[in-house]
Amino acid sequence: MQPLHRIRSIWRRATLLQQFLAAATVTICVSMAVLTYSVSTRLESSIMQAAAEEGALLVGHFIGPHVQELASSDVLSPQNVERLDAMLQTVLNERVKVIKIWMKDGRLVYATNNKLIGEKFPSDHLDKAFGGRVSGSFDDLDDDENTYERELKVPLIEIYAPFYRTGTREVIAVGEVYNDGSRLLGELSHIRTVTAGIVGAVTAPMMLLLFLIVRRASAIVAAHGAALSRKVDEAKALADQNDQLRREADEARLDAIQSNEGLLGQIGQDLHDGPIQLLSILTLKLSEMKPADSGSTALPMVTGSATGGLADLTAAALSDLRDLSIGLVLPQLEGLNARETLLLAVRQHEALTGTRVLTEIGDLTFFPPPPLRTCLFRIVQEGLNNAYYYASGQGQHVSASGSAGQITIVVRDSGSADAPASPRLRKTGLGLPGLHRRVQGFRGSLEIAQLSPGTELRATLPMGDPAGG
Template sequence: MKFSSFDHFRLSSQFLIASFPVIALCTILVGSWVGYTVKNGVAHRLGGDAALYVDTLLSHRLQFRPGTHDLTPASITALDSFLVDTGLEKKVAALYLWAPAGKLIYSKNKTLLGKSFPVSEGLSDAYAGNIYSEIISPSNNEPENDLRDLGTLIESYAPIRREGTDEILAVAEFFMTTEELNREAEMAELDSWLIVGAVFGAAYVLLFQIVRNGSNMIDAQRASLREKLDLVTALNEQNSVLHDKVKLAAARVTTLNEDFLHRISADLHDGPAQDLGLALMKVETLCDACETCPRKQELQERNDRESPTVRALLKAALGELRTIAAGLQLPDLETLSIRQVVMRSVHDYQIKVHMPVDVVMPEEERDVILPVKITLYRILQESLLNGYRHANGVNQRVELWYDDSCVHVRIADGGMGFDLEAVPEHGHLGIKGMRERVEALGGDFGLHTCPGHGTVIQAGLPFRVRSDEHA
């Protein structure tokens, strides 16, 4: 099983897999440590009991040659029969008696008597009046080489005191077999293993139950979140489709709106404008049609007074109507490039106001859809006219550039600017109209101005709208 697939398991399964080796290892370590501690404790207890027993039995058997630490032959003979007479032969494998400075004064191996050996830690501790015990494996060094075939033994040192006093006559070193030790240690170790295993097992089961409950809760929450995420994803996809449809509809509306304005312009020109022109002609010839009228003189005087005013009003209305009709009708933009659309808008503006405009554009061309061209033309038309009305056309500048998906335009002037916060909510309808045109196609619109620093209008329009082949 690859480790990378471990994350695919439930949390409870991960806990079960990951924690079992840890729990097992901890159980083994704790059980082994408890067994080792118990074993050493039993060894010290057995050694201590045997040391007290040996001290009691040996203290009255030790007889030394006068002025020396050497035992008398009778004392050595008594010690040879000590183990047999007292029934310790099965438990005590060997017995040594030590005089100060590491001199061996008793051993079954009589060739070792009188020799001196390095003072061990146990011998030194026993001469200080303490009982010392440890579990050892006999070495090949004298005097232990006679015991090397016996395996593990309990080595004990016990001080032998003169009866009724604290005077240490000698130190007894004896080696005991580990049969009793192993029996008690195995029982204690088994008990410790059972207790430790039961405690860790209960903790393991309890923790697993807690983790499993948490895992079930997390799985339920995860399933709920997955359902909600699927619902949100579906709604987001629907919103994306609706957003694309809105932008597509806006592009269509932009084109249809211009067609509608063109139709209104034609209707105004062919309808009311023609009627006003005919009415003007009739007013100018009205007096000639009344030559036989008996009130000719009166009508002539009245015509002389009112006809100039009427003719002036009709001419003004006719001129304004033709201007409105011309403003409503766009030039044919579909065949023009972006550069040509910009230059056409600037040219139409300059014809009206006779003011210079600085134009900066890249040499390259990009293909855009008709609604983008219409919106670009209207933005330039409205921005330049606003710059003329409110900034007297000072330092007007048009910049055009592209990025990967949009065409950007910036229209700036050097006028006095204005405070946007001070503009009433219903004011600057032209700016609102430009913003709505741009944002309807999914573009960005920005206006930057402040008193004394001119006005900058910037817009970014996408080259195409999704599914715009049907726009």
Template sequence: MAKVTKVQVKVEAFVAEPTQASLESEVSPASAPRMSWSAHILSKTSKLSRSTQFIIAATLILSLTMVFVGQLVSERIQRAALQSAAEAGAYYMEAFLEPYVQEMSLSNELSEKSVKALDQLMQSRSLKHHIVSIKIWRADGTIIYSTDKSITLHKFPIDEIAEALKGTVVTDLGNLDKEENEFERERHVPLYEIYAPLREFGSGRVIAVGEFYVMAEGLVQEISRARQQVWQVVSAANLAMLTLLFFFVRRGDKIIHHQQVTLRARLLEQDRLHAKNAALQRKICNATEEFSHINELTIRRTGAELHDGPAQLLTLILIRLDDLGEDDSRVDQETLEAIRSAASDALREVRDLSLGMALPELNDLSLTQELHLVVQRHEQRTGTRVALHLDKLPLVAPLPLKLCIYRFVQETLNNAYRHAAGQGQSIRASYLNGVLLISVKDSGPGMASNAMVVEAEGRARLGLVGLRYRVESLGGLFTIEPSLVMGTTVKAQFKL
């Protein structure tokens, strides 16, 4: 005989109702303040340490898990206890009730004799100590026997006996809110009801349903003790887990905090070194600019001294020699001519040298005017032509940069005249995205890639090396693009 237990517990309804209420509250207009409150809580917890945040989150999650597991295990224990009690009670009561209902297979009624026998059975001490009341249901929902005589031959809905009519045992704990349970409710004691199918001897056909209410005090106490044990075990396990996790996370939090402090100290040290390096770089740039300015002043003063000193003396020598030359009797004319020629050559060389070392006044000139000036002077001195291509250049530039550009263009044009006979001389200047680019090009025979460093005789090209040093001292970039086929291009790039 297959027997399946169907348990309906009030706890499930208790859990379902708050859940539904919570869902309704989520869609209610009052959810907006709750969101702001949760945001406030999040802002507060974000200021806590990682280990504290983890423990709070873990406690919430594990607590919810503990409640779920404890509730699930408690329900399973209650279901199992009711199952066991229902199975035992059903076997017990079937043995008592089935002999009295056999006559229902023919008349579908209980005889007066059977009713009296059942009433005497209910007066038994052993049975009365456990059983509060008995009901026998007909298949159409009519109660044909009951301890409470007021509901005998009354018809009720067959929902609660439907499963029992199919041959299964149905049990429920404390569900006494139906109309036919008034007698049981007046006892004010915990009861659980069992619906057991009553079968016909021989055929096994269900001819009635026996319902009986059993004292549940012992069962309730047993279920309560089991629940307490379950909650104690689950709580102890969660507490142990939280403790272990706290120590592990706390240790990791200390390591992370120590690494953060170390990293912050290293970043501060790096920032300090970066600021120190920047200050040193500014000092170097200032010193380089000062050196360049002093160097230009020194060269200018040297040129002036050469012009005012030796050149004047040589001029005086030539004048005196001219005076001596007028007296043919006193000095040999050939000797005088040789002295005059040597003095003239010396004077020309000193003047050329002083003109090369002297710079025009550049303070009031823009870069465009400065480039026009250096090209004009080169063309006048050499008698060659220079193509000048200028984009829009900055109107204001520092004096050291002007001096550097002037010397760069002057030296490269001199090299173009010396080594390329002034063929294809051109200057191109552009300014884009804060970068000033000056390039000087010629179309001469070209030069080898290592010609800047060593000549055939092994002597360094001091002019080009000096230009490199001059450009790089101002933070610029000096490049040469030599070619063995035709022409050479020299470039200077500055970031303004």
């Protein structure tokens, strides 16, 4: 199996032109061998049959008259044996090397090697010859009767020819003649060589033409392959560039979110440290003011009713500013995992509004990046603010779960037919549009659905930082 595996490996590594040359060479060589063998075999069969018929005529002409006594006897007379022996010493010996005469029962009545006379050697060739058929072929001389023939060291053509009774078609014996086949063997070898040459001469132009066509096709395929490879490299470079641009855009988006959170926190802190402090002092001063005495000549003072009105307006403004600053400033989120961040948003809402929120938060123990942690907090904060503001906090519920690299947060309420705006919580107008932008910045989705009754806010975000992968 290892040589076959090696051949397959070499074949796969070869170019199209090399594969064609290898396949064409094998195909042409096999075709030439088959065609040469087929033609030479047919020619050999035809020539051998002609040689056999010629030999049969020769045997019948020279030997036939000396074996007529076999029509009535099963042995040859000594006189005829001598004549046959003498015949082989004449010019006939140049072609005929061995003569054997067989009876129908497979017994030899004459043989050049007289030691075999009287022996029986049945053969299919004898049966065919006694049936009147002439046959001939190159003999491989591997039978027991061919000891003498093997010692001659020359290729021999074995010919079987029937002997007929004079004037009839009755076969009285069969002659087996071994002719020298050196000349015929050389002619057959020459025929095979010529046939192979003709096949090669015819095939060579076709091979050359096919080679030129395949070489041109291979060059075209190679050029297209190189162009395609360049296109793939360019596409890969563009993809890498687009990926880098995407990463930079995500990083810029996250930086903007972080900057926005910092800005909101700074605004909330400034509101708390500035206007809220001043209004707190103003409220305190107003509460200390006394009504003016009607008999006094001092500057007129603000009356008690006016003082009460100013105090109420100041308290209302202070409450609004405090609510704004609470909504803008985030609590400390650093070091919290996802579950702890979501629970902190719920607990802060409960403390601020005095309402109850049901929670179903899964085992979200991973630590999100700071921008994602802030987004998770804002989703729950905004969802619960809406539930409290529009549904008076009826049926507030927060659930969260994580799977397949995503976290899904659902905030819903049961709704309220008459839900007045609560004095404890004021809407800032920065809610859902800003929340949409936050979620989209993380390649997430935000959906608002109306239930019967109530409203559901569903947000889905990746657990990781989009700029990081």
